[in-house]
Each structure stands twice: as structure tokens, then as C-alpha cells.
Amino acid sequence: MKCHAYTVWMAVLGAAVLLSGCPCGPEEQGELTPLSGPFGYLVTGPWNFEGTLTKEHPGDRDWVLEGRFLFPNPGYVLLATQVLVAESYPEHVLIRFNVLLPVQEITIPVIQEEPVRVTVRADDRASFNIRFQPRCLRMP
Numbered sequence: 001m002k003c004h005a006y007t008v009w010m011a012v013l014g015a016a017v018l019l020s021g022c023p024c025g026p027e028e029q030g031e032l033t034p035l036s037g038p039f040g041y042l043v044t045g046p047w048n049f050e051g052t053l054t055k056e057h058p059g060d061r062d063w064v065l066e067g068r069f070l071f072p073n074p075g076y077v078l079l080a081t082q083v084l085v086a087e088s089y090p091e092h093v094l095i096r097f098n099v100l101l102p103v104q105e106i107t108i109p110v111i112q113e114e115p116v117r118v119t120v121r122a123d124d125r126a127s128f129n130i131r132f133q134p135r136c137l138r139m140p
Contacts, residue, residue: 024101024136032128039124045132047071047099051116053128062119063126065095069114075102078114079135090125098133 030045032053040054043065051067069078079098086092095118120126 022136023133025134027096028132030130030132032130041128043067043130045097045130047076047132049097049132053130055124058124062121063093063128065116065118065120065130067116069097069099069116071099071112071114073102073108073110074112075104076100076112076114078116081116081118083118083120085120085122085126089123090127091122092127092129093120093122094129094131095120096131096133098135100135100137103137 028046030043030049032041032043034041035052035054038052038054039056039058040052040063043049043051043053048070049067051065053063053065055063069076077100079100082094082096082098084094084096086094097116
């Protein structure tokens, strides 16, 4: 019984490593443009990413990043988003979107919309760095 549990655990661990992907290209910096009305920024990036990073009111505890990717085909997969808040004042916040690229190039253009929503607890004066990391499956 212990051998079976160990085998299952190793299979799950191996699948997690394989499906997390390896970096396979340079990480790209998102562009933040201050909004004229609400408190926040317009965010743009690769894969036709467009979104906003806002607080409802100055002094609120949370920033909300809402947006969407427009991937060129269904072979792209948005993996877990990483959020790191440096313990400084004001805070420095890194938001990294990890995108798994298709194993093979799919030639049929079918736009796939992928919405995102990330909540970050940070001060009004926090600085933000939004990055986009392409990842690929590496077969042994």
C-alpha cells in the first residue's frame, strides 16, 4: 500500500512540474498609463492584454487588476498568476502572468478571450511592475 501511495505522489509531483512549464522566452514588461478619472492605471501587454489596475477610493486597502488576454488560438493557457509585495514603504508590487505557449503552432486563427482578476493589498503610493512570462512544456 505504501508503494502505491508513493507512486501516485510522484506521478502528481511530476505532472505538476511538467505542466508548470519552463521559461522559454524573455519576460515582457507591461505598460502602465495613469488614468485621468479613477484612481489607477490602464495596463497593456503582450497577447493583446488590456486591463485596469484601480482602487475604488484612495485609502481603500485593495487594488484590483481586471483585464483580458486575447490569445490568437486555443493552444495558449494562462497559468497561475504570481503576486509578490515587497515589505517596504511604499510597497513595490510585482504581478507576473505566466502563459503556457502551444506545443505546436496552431494555424487556425480562433481568438480565445481569457479574463483575469487579481486583488492586491497595498498602499495608495505602491509602485507596480507587471510582467508577462511565456512558458513552454519541456519534454524529457
